[in-house]
Amino acid sequence: MNSLTLALRQVAYTNKAFWRNPASAFFTFAFPLMFLVIFTAIFGSGQVTTASGVTVSTSTFYVPAIAAFSVITACYTNIAIGLSFTRDTGVLKRIHGTPLPAWSYLAGRIIHAVLMAVLLVALCAAFGAVAYHATLPSSGLSAFLLTLVVGAASFCALGIALTAFIPNADAAPAVVNASILPLLFISNVFIPLQNPPAWMDALSNIFPVRHFADALVGSFLAVNGSGIQGIDLVVVGVWGIAGLVIGVRFFSWEPRV
């Protein structure tokens, strides 16, 4: 039994347990769609110029922007909170006492989160196409998929790294939200910033959320060319690698005391 087979088997068990918790599964999927409807209803009437210089209707912009939000929820938020809970309830310690390689377990969690992210993005795109006539990407499709994979993997790594700063499961939602919500507001996700203050512009440029959102929106709305946003992808990837390094170094299999 090699480590990859074990990881894939872990995905199957994680998936089974995920769907057996209907409340959790329902809201994981309903949440981003809810945001899509709300933001479009509030801001959806005008036009917006995206970071890649394309001018579209605001409702069209929100489809890939909320898709980016879905990826962050499924990967970063769910991994960080989920791992904190399994750590505090002793599941991780028990797993660590078995011959299952550590990375097989974590890879299983990551692969499942990425699959959920892909499903969420597909749902956003389909909903957008039907409700807001936002066309699915054609010329930028491969760039869109590449951005999706790089972003999902990076935000999973960052979610794992964040668990090192979460003292206990009760604090997990608060820590995760405090780390991600402000960034979602200043990173062209919830609100497409047209003339942000210089400090906000500079601040959001440091973090991966804006680069990921811009890259996903840019490829989704590409009118010609590949739609690939090279620099944004590199920044997201570097954050992902940093997350991986911190995760490997500081990850704990036991509750923190």
Place this chain on the structure above:
Amino acid sequence: MQQHSEIVISALGIHPARIDDTSVTRALLVALRGSVGQADLERIVRGLPPASSEVASMGSPAIEIVGLRKSYGSLEAVGGLDLSVAEGEVFALLGPNGAGKTTTVEILEGFRQRDAGTVSVLGFDPAHGGRKLKEQIGIVLQSTGVDPFLTVAETLDMYRSYYPTPRPRDEVIELVGLTDKRSSTINKLSGGQKRRLDVAIALAGDPRLLFLDEPTTGFDPSARHQAWEVVKNLAALGKTVFLTTHFMDEAEYLADRVAIIARGQIVAEGPPATLAARDTAPSVVRFRLPSADIALPDPIRGGATVTGHDVEFSTADPTQSLHELTSWAIGQHITLDRLEVIRPSLEAVYLELTEQAQADGAKA
């Protein structure tokens, strides 16, 4: 004899070094089983423990601890502990909370790193035993969780998939008495059933050695007795069991051998029936007289404590004392109510030893 050894050595292709006939005989026996590599043969001939676990099991202890030390900051949890557990033995480590039980067992399980000393578990150093060691041990931790939304059968299948030679699923479920719960999800199990599932998960890989860290803490009496039967079943399967507990009856019922740990050191060790010479220690005889003004016979009167009608005395020879007492009572035509002989309990021995250690610690 020396010549025979040399013939054997050359037949095995081992470089002759410091050797004796015993180690050569052992090496020959091992070689005949055909389950050992050249490097281990050489080690055995030189009187060293073999590196691979397959051979290590031959008569060598399942667990061997020498001079184990572990501190957390300035607090010394384990201070120079020595212990050995034989293969197939049910061993109980007894001690009050904070005595170093869990630290010791978690070092053996590979969860904690020791500060000093040597530790061998099935021939491996648990600090870097890795996958090979983990495949052969089962662990029941003090508090662990499982995914609440998987069923008993699914959970076991998941854990079984981590091991090279898992034990058949339904057999494990049967062994812990969860057969009628096999299709229930974990969140529908009672506390006692969850604890039995913990044991089932620890058995999933068919381990040679099982660690049970306070397996029945928080159980109601009937759940405890069910759990004890499970452990008895394991012992019958020939598993080595390393148990920690602070319940004396549990240790007495289950263990072949117990050790009492206090302030990070072993203060007594032996079979529960003879621990700290309690089998030869004085017994207490207790009874009630029908009236307070009856004079006790001579040999008893001296050491007896009389409280109203109740009499109690201590004796090194309860057979003799009882004979004297009952012949006297029959002669006097009186009945001794509530007559009992009380042997020093494991609990009494335990309390004495751990309180003594506590007092020594306070003095130091």
